[in-house]
Amino acid sequence: xxxxxxxxxxxxxxxxxxxxxxxxxxxxxxxxxxxxxxxxxxxxxxxxxxxxxxxxxxxxxxxxxxxxxxxxxxxxxxxxxxxxxxxxxxxxxxxxxxxxxxxxxxxxxxxxxxxxxxxxxxxxxxxxxxxxxxxxxxxxxxxxxxxxxxxxxxxxxxxxxxxxxxxxxxxxxxxxxxxxxxxxxxxxxxxxxxxxxxxxxxxxxxxxxxxxxxxxxxxxxxxxxxxxxxxxxxxxxxxxxxxxxxxxxxxxxxxxxxxxxxxxxxxxxxxx
Amino acid sequence: xxxxxxxxxxxxxxxxxxxxxxxxxxxxxxxxxxxxxxxxxxxxxxxxxxxxxxxxxxxxxxxxxxxxxxxxxxxxxxxxxxxxxxxxxxxxxxxxxxxxxxxxxxxxxxxxxxxxxxxxxxxxxxxxxxxxxxxxxxxxxxxxxxxxxxxxxxxxxxxxxxxxxxxxxxxxxxxxxxxxxxxxxxxxxxxxxxxxxxxxxxxxxxxxxxxxxxxxxxxxxxxxxxxxxxxxxxxxxxxxxxxxxxxxxxxxxxxxxxxxxxxxxxxxxxxxxxxxxxxxxxxxxxxxxxxxxxxxxxxxxxxxxxxxxxxxxxxxxxxxxxxxxxxxxxxxxxxxxxxxxxxxxxxxxxxxxxxxxxxxxxx
Numbered sequence: 001x002x003x004x005x006x007x008x009x010x011x012x013x014x015x016x017x018x019x020x021x022x023x024x025x026x027x028x029x030x031x032x033x034x035x036x037x038x039x040x041x042x043x044x045x046x047x048x049x050x051x052x053x054x055x056x057x058x059x060x061x062x063x064x065x066x067x068x069x070x071x072x073x074x075x076x077x078x079x080x081x082x083x084x085x086x087x088x089x090x091x092x093x094x095x096x097x098x099x100x101x102x103x104x105x106x107x108x109x110x111x112x113x114x115x116x117x118x119x120x121x122x123x124x125x126x127x128x129x130x131x132x133x134x135x136x137x138x139x140x141x142x143x144x145x146x147x148x149x150x151x152x153x154x155x156x157x158x159x160x161x162x163x164x165x166x167x168x169x170x171x172x173x174x175x176x177x178x179x180x181x182x183x184x185x186x187x188x189x190x191x192x193x194x195x196x197x198x199x200x201x202x203x204x205x206x207x208x209x210x211x212x213x214x215x216x217x218x219x220x221x222x223x224x225x226x227x228x229x230x231x232x233x234x235x236x237x238x239x240x241x242x243x244x245x246x247x248x249x250x251x252x253x254x255x256x257x258x259x260x261x262x263x264x265x266x267x268x269x270x271x272x
Numbered sequence: 273x274x275x276x277x278x279x280x281x282x283x284x285x286x287x288x289x290x291x292x293x294x295x296x297x298x299x300x301x302x303x304x305x306x307x308x309x310x311x312x313x314x315x316x317x318x319x320x321x322x323x324x325x326x327x328x329x330x331x332x333x334x335x336x337x338x339x340x341x342x343x344x345x346x347x348x349x350x351x352x353x354x355x356x357x358x359x360x361x362x363x364x365x366x367x368x369x370x371x372x373x374x375x376x377x378x379x380x381x382x383x384x385x386x387x388x389x390x391x392x393x394x395x396x397x398x399x400x401x402x403x404x405x406x407x408x409x410x411x412x413x414x415x416x417x418x419x420x421x422x423x424x425x426x427x428x429x430x431x432x433x434x435x436x437x438x439x440x441x442x443x444x445x446x447x448x449x450x451x452x453x454x455x456x457x458x459x460x461x462x463x464x465x466x467x468x469x470x471x472x473x474x475x476x477x478x479x480x481x482x483x484x485x486x487x488x489x490x491x492x493x494x495x496x497x498x499x500x501x502x503x504x505x506x507x508x509x510x511x512x513x514x515x516x517x518x519x520x521x522x523x524x525x526x527x528x529x530x531x532x533x534x535x536x537x538x539x540x541x542x543x544x545x546x547x548x549x550x551x552x553x554x555x556x557x558x559x560x561x562x563x564x565x566x567x568x569x570x571x572x573x574x575x576x577x578x579x580x581x582x583x584x585x586x587x588x589x590x591x592x593x594x595x596x597x598x599x600x601x602x603x604x605x606x607x608x609x610x611x612x613x614x615x616x617x618x619x620x621x622x623x624x625x626x627x628x629x630x631x632x633x634x635x
Contacts, residue, residue, distance in 0.1 A: 087291060128292075197281040201288025208293040208300065229290045238287060 001056040001116035007100050008113040012072055019074035019096035022115045027189035028076075035172065036075040038150070038165035039093045039122040045073055048118050053099050056114050061105055069101030076117075079188050081198040083235055086159040089131060089199060091124040124164065127156050128202040134169065135176045135203070222252060222261035230262050244269045276305075560633060566597045568628035571617035574603040575610040 002022065009015040016030045049071060057067055075093045082090055099114040133139050145153040145161050153163045175184055181199060185192040220226055224245050231241035248268035252261055277285060282301065289296040310316045323334050332340040426432065431439075443453055463469040480486040553560075563569060573593040583590025592605035593614055602609050618625045 083288075083291065087288075197277055197284040198288050200277075201285035202292065204285065204301070204304070205289030205292030205296055208289065208296050229287070229294060232287055233291050233294050235291070 001052055001097075001114050003056050003060055003112050003114050005110065005112055007111050009072070009098055009100055015072035015098035016074050018098050018113070018115055019072075019076055023076040023094070023096060023117075025076065025189050025191065029187035029189075031175075032077060032187050033074050035168065035175070036077055036091070036093050036124075038167035039075050039124070040073045040095050040119075042073055045095065045097075045119050049073070049097050049099070052097060052116060052118055053101060053114055056116070057101065057103055057112075060112075061103060061110070065103050065105045067101050067103045069099055071097060071099035071101075071114075073118075074098055075122075077188065079185075079191050079195050081195045081202075083198075086156065087128045087198075087202050088159075089126040089128070089195070091126065092121050093124070094121045095119045124168070125162055126164075127159060127162065128199070128206060130154065130156060130162065131181075131199070132203055132206045134172050135181065137173060137176075139169070216259075218257050218259045220258035222254070222256040222258045224249070226258050227261050227265060230258065231265070560631070563595075564631045564633045566631065568597060568630055570596045570599055570626075570628065571614040572596060572600055572611050573614040574606060574608065575612045576603065576606055576608050579606065 009018050013030055016033045017026075019033075020026050020028045020030075053067070053069070053071070057065060074096045076096050077091050077093045080090045080092070082088055094117050097114070097116055097118045101112050101114060103110045103112060130139075130142065133141055139154075142154045142156065145155050147153070147166075150167070151163055151165055152169070153161050155161050181203060182196060185196045185199060188195075227245045228238070228241045231244060232238060236244070244265050248265040251264050251268060256264070282298070286296060286298055286301060289301075323337055326332050326337060326340065327334060330340065426436070446453055446456055466472050476486045477483060480489060571593075572595070574591040576591055579589065579591040592603055594600075594604055600611055603611060613625045615625050618627070621629065623629060
């Protein structure tokens with residue numbers, strides 16, 4: 001817990017800014033914290049928060065000073081994209097405590113601001129198909145396995161069920177009515193720069209998946225680019241796919257179909 | 273907002289898209305970007321919207337849009353021709369509407385005016401009804417008051433209503449017989465002093481034979497008595513005039529005596545004043561004679577400040593006063609030359625200060 005003199009926050013917005021600054025994501029928008037506020041269980045965190053504040057105060061001032069104050073819980077997310085199993089956006093959220101405390105010692109009084117992480121990190125797995133459904137306002141395509149006043153568990157075909165706070169889904173639906181995915185991801189600041197092309201690409205792929213006519217692999221030409229793309233579609237990383245194609249290239253011929261080429265590459269990789 | 277990716281990012285986008293759509297390529301992405309840019313152009317969207325609308329509303333496919341447009345233009349030209357007539361009709365109808373509206377306003381104004389007049393008449397009627405009611409109440413109260421007055425008058429006259437009715441009947445009866453009530457009352461008065469008027473009248477008729485002789489005799493006696501009364505009256509009047517003349521002469525004598533008495537009282541007062549003057553000034557008459565023998569008299573006083581101061585404390589030690597027959601230069605008392613005229617003496621004699629005075633006594 002960092003403790004600094006003075007009242008550095010008097011509102012939730014200022015507390016959010018302070019928490020993001022402390023976490024090194026100062027360019028993140030406060031709207032992100034508002035979106036993820038449902039990941040924070042204030043009731044569960046209250047005891048820990050008071051304990052952390054007392055510990056911070058006792059660490060700086062004499063034993064058992066009296067204190068009173070106001071504090072906020074700010075979710076600080078970390079964004080990442082993963083393609084394994086099913087492509088998804090991963091949001092890992094830590095809770096940052098921002099407390100403005102009035103301390104009274106035997107001979108003096110002080111105002112301090114305490115900032116630090118408490119509780120366990122919460123992780124949200126947002127499959128791309130689910131994100132696309134939110135964008136299209138078409139969540140009805142997924143069936144609900146269970147629903148409470150705060151959370152809903154959704155069945156995702158081909159993947160494990162995912163549970164989301166209802167508030168998160170509702171807010172995200174409203175956001176996509178006003179913003180594009182690119183704009184929404186830019187709210188996350190610098191960390192969204194590496195994630196945005198992946199998310200946008202996934203969503204574009206999903207969008208065109210329904211409209212594009214699939215060309216059978218047996219009718220496609222066996223070029224190195226097509227082979228790499230096919231292997232990437234099979235969740236091989238790009239570099240690994242290129243290396244696999246490069247190693248199998250002595251066995252490939254120009255009159256091979258793409259299907260034959262892929263089999264040769266995979267057999268060659270398995271043989272190694 | 274800049275939606276452009278870098279080249280590496282673009283490759284990554286396409287590669288990721290191919291996970292779900294292997295046929296997705298850069299050309300599709302470019303098409304998307306182009307579409308995005310076009311969507312920012314409102315004219316493009318409007319054109320697309322119009323073509324879609326044309327297809328939906330008119331059932332014209334986009335390929336036939338131009339032919340349909342030519343056809344619609346021709347229709348438009350025809351409709352514009354009709355539009356002129358419709359505009360004229362519209363203008364005429366608008367004029368008619370305005371005229372109707374004006375009449376409607378006029379009618380409304382007339383109705384409003386009539387309504388106001390009706391209200392005025394109603395108010396006036398109510399006011400007159402109130403006045404009539406008040407008048408009725410007043411008349412009723414006056415009638416009651418008159419009834420009360422009549423009753424009081426009856427009480428005062430000690431007559432009853434039946435008596436009044438009887439009197440009315442009596443008057444009617446009298447008038448029906450050719451008499452008047454005054455005549456009847458005079459006759460009653462005539463015979464009232466006679467206890468047995470009928471017998472007296474019969475006796476008089478017996479003595480004088482006729483009523484005319486009796487009346488003539490009465491008149492003659494009356495003339496005699498009138499003359500006697502006139503003589504007595506004249507005699508009393510002359511006695512009264514004589515007495516009045518005596519009273520007037522006595523009054524004149526009284527006034528003369530009173531004025532003589534006032535004159536005598538005034539003479540006595542003057543003589544008393546003279547006696548008092550004589551007693552007061554007879555002792556100094558010699559001094560007055562002596563002063564009258566002087567050619568001139570000067571009234572002087574010493575202006576010694578020491579004497580003036582002493583005079584404040586003791587009047588007898590004050591500055592010396594003295595009369596001279598010549599202008600003096602020194603005080604005969606203290607010998608100082610500080611002399612001034614005695615203003616008090618000159619003021620008593622009503623002369624200007626320092627004027628040489630000669631005392632003149634009366635003969």
